[in-house]
Amino acid sequence: MQCPRCGHQDDKVLDSRAAHEGKSIRRRRECLACAFRFTTFEEILKDELVVVKRDGRREEFSRQKLAGGIRRAFLKRTVPDERIDQIVDSVIDEIQRSDKTAIPASEIGEIAMRAILPVDQVAYIRFASVYLRFEDVGQFARVIDEVVGGKK
Numbered sequence: 001m002q003c004p005r006c007g008h009q010d011d012k013v014l015d016s017r018a019a020h021e022g023k024s025i026r027r028r029r030e031c032l033a034c035a036f037r038f039t040t041f042e043e044i045l046k047d048e049l050v051v052v053k054r055d056g057r058r059e060e061f062s063r064q065k066l067a068g069g070i071r072r073a074f075l076k077r078t079v080p081d082e083r084i085d086q087i088v089d090s091v092i093d094e095i096q097r098s099d100k101t102a103i104p105a106s107e108i109g110e111i112a113m114r115a116i117l118p119v120d121q122v123a124y125i126r127f128a129s130v131y132l133r134f135e136d137v138g139q140f141a142r143v144i145d146e147v148v149g150g151k152k
């Protein structure tokens, strides 16, 4: 980190501690040239959000992957691409508002399902069948009941 006083590039870290409830790290540094002391904060960038998969593996959040999953659910439906993009945007907005740096895949699935339901019920059921990993026809029927029941 460049020294704010003399511009030297090298410093030593005197102290590191968690800040903002563990969401950032505060480092006290000392310039190796002039011994000036300064403080830096490190934060995880929002676009480096991590998805925790069902089996516990972690992977970088991918907008493309999310958009791909949502688009597949809308395959051959009459919903315009722009409307699907809006759904993807709204899902990402909600994830980012949650202020998390790691989010379970199941939670992303639920947020996406909530966004899809008011737009297209068939797409909703398709998406749900992938995200909830339906194991039998009964689970399928229950979700369909919920969708149809919700209309009453």
Ligand SMILES: [Zn+2]
Residues within 6 Å of the ligand: 003, 004, 005, 006, 007, 008, 031, 032, 033, 034, 035, 036
């Ligand atoms: Zn310096």
